[in-house]
Amino acid sequence: MxxxxxxxxxxxxxxxxxxxxxxxxxxxxxxxxxxxxxxxxxxxxxxxxxxxxxxxxxxxxxxxxxxxxxxxxxxxxxxxxxxxxxxxxxxxxxxxxxxxxxxxxxxxxxxxxxxxxxxxxxxxxxxxxxxxxxxxxxxxxxxxxxxxxxxxxxxxxxxxxxxxxxxxxxxxxxxxxxxxxxxxxxxxxxxxxxxxxxxxxxxxxxxxxxxxxxxxxxxxxxxxxxxxxxxxxxxxxxxxxxxxxxxxxxxxxxxxMNENLEAVSYVFLGIVLALIGVVFLMVLYLNRGGIKKWLNNIREACRDQMEVYHYRYEQDSDPRLANVAV
Missing domain, CATH: 3.80.10.10 (Ribonuclease Inhibitor)
Incomplete structure (x- = not known):
């Protein structure tokens, strides 16, 4: 027991x-x-x-x-x-x-x-x-x-x-x-x-x-x-x-694949933009004479137009110039 x-x-x-x-x-x-x-x-x-x-x-x-x-x-x-x-x-x-x-x-x-x-x-x-x-x-x-x-x-x-x-x-x-x-x-x-x-x-x-x-x-x-x-x-x-x-x-x-393609596309875009920038600089360098002449023409045209505006302002201000032809 x-x-x-x-x-x-x-x-x-x-x-x-x-x-x-x-x-x-x-x-x-x-x-x-x-x-x-x-x-x-x-x-x-x-x-x-x-x-x-x-x-x-x-x-x-x-x-x-x-x-x-x-x-x-x-x-x-x-x-x-x-x-x-x-x-x-x-x-x-x-x-x-x-x-x-x-x-x-x-x-x-x-x-x-x-x-x-x-x-x-x-x-x-x-x-x-x-x-x-x-x-x-x-x-x-x-x-x-x-x-x-x-x-x-x-x-x-x-x-x-x-x-x-x-x-x-x-x-x-x-x-x-x-x-x-x-x-x-x-x-x-x-x-x-x-x-x-x-x-x-x-x-x-x-x-x-x-x-x-x-x-x-x-x-x-x-x-x-x-x-x-x-x-x-x-x-x-x-x-x-x-x-x-x-x-x-x-x-x-x-x-x-998508992630790699996206990375490649950014790289490719950067390369293209860099090439465009290089080409633009080369054009500026090779045509610096023509570009200078073009800028002078623009400046002269702007100056002539400003003279016309100035004369018209004086004409409006002085009644005696009203009959004078431009």
Whole structure:
């Protein structure tokens, strides 16, 4: 009777700093002072939550208990201040389906950090990557360890770009890139998106630069349903299009051919005007004698006309000159 009423099983006593629920298989360890993962996590654990602790480094096999593996399906390590993930850190969790590392401060991620997770379906890395960790991430997300990855979240990491053409090695269904610093999606990445029809990409809250460089992505967005939050994508640049929905742009707004022709036309007009100016100056120089004579004739004609006007003014002023012929 005591064994039936016990909150934990006898093969795994709940760690003192954690709360265990056998009915849901959840172990929650929050706000501890420990700098390591608890070493006595019950083997029956299916959901493990470690939050608000002082874990700075995940070492090799950090979740193995006395050399045995844990039956963990969900592992949340968010908000622990983790800075480094060593190789094979998650060894001992072969049945893990969801791993949440959000809101940490990752500065170093080993290329073999996620090895030993063949069943991982969801990897959450929101608001946790430094520039150094971002550069290391493509090597850590290797096909050898994450072939069954369905969902990858990279929101809030100030990413400038993401090599989408390399993600076809996974079984991805959802890629979350919300609230980053992505200004454009290149043609290579767009081609990869066309090939991965099942993939859904979330891209809202990115500062898109709506110039002709966005042309390929613009037409993909108009002709595809792979971006569920397409209606929330807005332009950040240029100033004239700031706040405009990317979907509501006109084709000519992102037409590189039209933009190039317009630039060429301005250059051509400038060249034509410069040539006309040169020709005009040459004509003036070559005909400077004739031009001078023409100007003198105009001046003399003007002077004669002014004399006539002056005499008529005097005639009107003095009645005695009324009978004098001009």
């Amino acid at each position: 005591c064994l039936l009423c016990s909150p934990v099983r006898t093969d795994g006593v709940c760690p003192p700093s954690c709360v265990c629920a056998t009915d849901s298989g959840t172990v929650t360890c929050r706000d501890g002072e420990e700098t390591e993962v608890p070493g006595d996590i019950p083997e029956w654990t299916s959901t493990l939550v470690l939050q608000g602790r002082n874990i700075s480094t995940l070492r090799r096999g950090a979740f193995m208990t006395n050399g045995t593996e844990l039956d963990v399906a969900t592992l949340s390590l968010s908000d622990n201040g983790i800075r480094e993930i060593e190789p094979y850190a998650f060894l001992g969790l072969p049945r893990l389906h969801l791993l949440d590392l959000s809101h940490n401060r990752l500065e170093s991620v080993s290329s073999r950090a996620f090895h030993g997770l063949p069943e991982l379906r969801s990897l959450l890395l929101n608001c946790c990557l430094s520039p150094a960790a971002t550069a290391q991430l493509p090597h850590a997300l290797s096909a050898q360890s994450l072939r069954n990855l369905h969902r990858l979240e990279l929101a809030g990491n100030q990413l400038i770009s993401i090599p989408l053409e390399r993600l076809d090695i996974y079984n991805l269904h959802a890629l979350v890139l919300v609230n980053n610093s992505i200004e454009s999606i290149g043609r290579e990445n767009v081609s990869s998106l066309y090939q991965q029809r099942r993939l859904r990409v979330y891209l809202s809250l990115n500062p898109f630069r709506c110039t002709c460089e966005l042309e390929a992505f613009y037409y993909w967005l108009k002709n595809s349903s792979q971006c569920p939050d397409a209606g929330r994508l807005v332009c950040s640049e240029p100033e004239a299009r700031r706040g405009v929905s990317v979907e509501k742009l006109r084709g000519e707004d992102v037409d590189c």
